[in-house]
Structure formats: structure tokens, C-alpha cells
Amino acid sequence: xxxxxxxxxxxxxxxxxxxxxxxxxxxxxxxxxxxxxxxxxxxxxxxxxxxxxxxxxxxxxxxxxxxxxxxxxxxxxxxxxxxxxxxxxxxxxxxxxxxxxxxxxxxxxxxxxx
Amino acid sequence: xxxxxxxxxxxxxxxxxxxxxxxxxxxxxxxxxxxxxxxxxxxxxxxxxxxxxxxxxxxxxxxxxxxxxxxxxxxxxxxxxxxxxxxxxxxxxxxxxxxxxxxxxxxxxxxxxx
DNA sequence: CAGCATCCTGCGTGATACTG
DNA sequence: CAGTATCACGCAGGATGCTG
Numbered sequence: 001x002x003x004x005x006x007x008x009x010x011x012x013x014x015x016x017x018x019x020x021x022x023x024x025x026x027x028x029x030x031x032x033x034x035x036x037x038x039x040x041x042x043x044x045x046x047x048x049x050x051x052x053x054x055x056x057x058x059x060x061x062x063x064x065x066x067x068x069x070x071x072x073x074x075x076x077x078x079x080x081x082x083x084x085x086x087x088x089x090x091x092x093x094x095x096x097x098x099x100x101x102x103x104x105x106x107x108x109x110x111x112x113x114x
Numbered sequence: 115x116x117x118x119x120x121x122x123x124x125x126x127x128x129x130x131x132x133x134x135x136x137x138x139x140x141x142x143x144x145x146x147x148x149x150x151x152x153x154x155x156x157x158x159x160x161x162x163x164x165x166x167x168x169x170x171x172x173x174x175x176x177x178x179x180x181x182x183x184x185x186x187x188x189x190x191x192x193x194x195x196x197x198x199x200x201x202x203x204x205x206x207x208x209x210x211x212x213x214x215x216x217x218x219x220x221x222x223x224x225x226x227x228x
Numbered sequence: 229c230a231g232c233a234t235c236c237t238g239c240g241t242g243a244t245a246c247t248g
Numbered sequence: 249c250a251g252t253a254t255c256a257c258g259c260a261g262g263a264t265g266c267t268g
């Protein structure tokens with residue numbers, strides 16, 4: 001769980017950074033530009049199969065974790081009707097190609113059985 | 115958790131297939147050819163930071179899961195001193211480039227730690 | 229709107245002991 | 249050697265209600 005993991009096995013670090021059901025998809029959604037909390041939530045619901053709702057606690061946690069890893073940045077506008085934007089950091093953007101690789105694999109090997 | 119996930123979000127399927135601490139590393143180890151149970155276990159211990167031992171139950175489960183996903187194949191020699199080999203299937207090999215991408219990312223963005 | 233507080237549940241992970 | 253059996257635990261994940 002310490003830095004050694006990064007050295008000995010980058011994969012472990014990668015897995016830890018994107019562990020959870022939504023992190024990768026959040027990063028992917030954010031690649032097109034900043035998004036608000038609600039937009040992310042709705043975007044997540046769109047792709048899911050039967051997910052009706054996402055527990056705020058869960059999404060909140062994912063977002064916070066991503067921010068702590070330095071992959072995304074939270075921008076609070078501090079307005080009366082709250083408005084918060086999340087955007088990829090430079091580190092976060094470095095993830096995009098990897099996610100793209102994963103998605104390409106999926107499209108190739110999951111038959112994209114539409 | 116059904117096929118819809120594969121369609122709507124390949125990433126979810128990917129995550130499910132390689133969920134767990136060892137699966138990705140097992141696949142990676144296997145890319146160089148078939149390996150025996152003990153070899154895999156020892157290989158896993160080598161890269162880890164402080165991992166003393168891997169619970170057989172855990173490794174066993176990972177292996178079984180990978181086999182059920184059709185990513186690896188179990189070959190039991192049925193000899194008196196048990197000998198079992200695991201090898202990548204065609205599907206399993208399709209994972210290698212993706213893992214390579216992850217590792218490349220790690221070497222690029224985590225090498226600061228080394 | 230964008231969360232936080234609280235409670236609950238399942239499963240992934242680990243340790244130990246045993247077996248064909 | 250290559251596992252299985254059993255017990256235990258932490259934490260991710262979900263549901264509901266409340267707030268600034």
C-alpha cells in the first residue's frame with residue numbers, strides 16, 4: 001500500500017486509483033471538459049444497465065478520492081444555488097489514453113454486441 | 115451486471131474481469147508462457163512490497179475466476195505430486211496490450227517514486 | 229444543487245488448518 | 249504440490265433523510 005507498490009507494480013497503483021465502480025467512467029466523462037456534480041451523476045446513470053440512482057455518498061467519495069489522487073480538481077463557485085465543477089488535472093488527462101485502450105479492448109472483444 | 119454492462123460500458127466489464135489484487139498481475143506473468151501454481155504464487159510475492167504470503171484461498175479464487183471468464187486455461191497433469199499449469203487463452207492474450215498500456219502509464223507517471 | 233450523516237449488507241481479502 | 253474448509257474482518261456500496 002506504500003510507494004513500493006508503485007515501483008514494484010504500477011498496476012497495483014493504477015487499480016487503487018481507479019478502484020470503485022465509477023472512477024474510470026468519471027474520468028472518461030471529464031475528458032470532454034469540466035462537468036458539474038449533477039451532470040456527472042446523470043451521465044453515470046445513462047450508461048448503466050439497471051442503476052436507478054447513485055447514492056450521493058458513493059459518488060461523493062469517488063470524487064473526493066479522485067481529487068486526493070490529484071486526478072481531478074474541484075472548483076466550487078460558492079454561489080447560493082450551489083455550483084461545483086470538476087475537471088481533469090494534467091495527471092488525470094494522462095489516464096485518458098489508458099482508458100481509451102480499455103475501451104478499445106472492450107469494443108473489440110466484447111463483440112460490442114449491440 | 116448483465117451483458118448490458120458490456121454494451122453500455124465496456125469499462126465495467128473490464129473492471130469486473132480483473133477485479134481483485136492479483137488477476138492483472140497473473141495475466142501479465144502468464145504472457146511469457148504457462149506457469150505452475152507455485153510459480154505464480156512466488157512471482158506474485160516477488161513484486162509485492164510487504165506481502166509475506168498469499169492466502170491459497172485467494173489465489174485459488176482468482177485463478178478460478180480468470181478461468182471462468184475464459185482468460186486462462188487450467189491444465190491438470192493428474193500426477194501423484196500434483197502439477198497444474200495455467201496458460202493464457204486467446205482472450206487472455208487480448209488483455210496483454212491493455213495491461214501493457216497500464217504499465218506504460220505507470221512507468222511514465224509513477225517513475226518519480228523510483 | 230451539491231452534498232453530509234447514519235445505518236446496513238455483501239463480498240473481497242486474509243489467516244490457519246487440513247487433504248488427495 | 250496444489251489446492252479446499254472454516255472463521256473473521258474491513259470496507260466498498262447502497263438506501264434514506266437532512267442541510268447550507
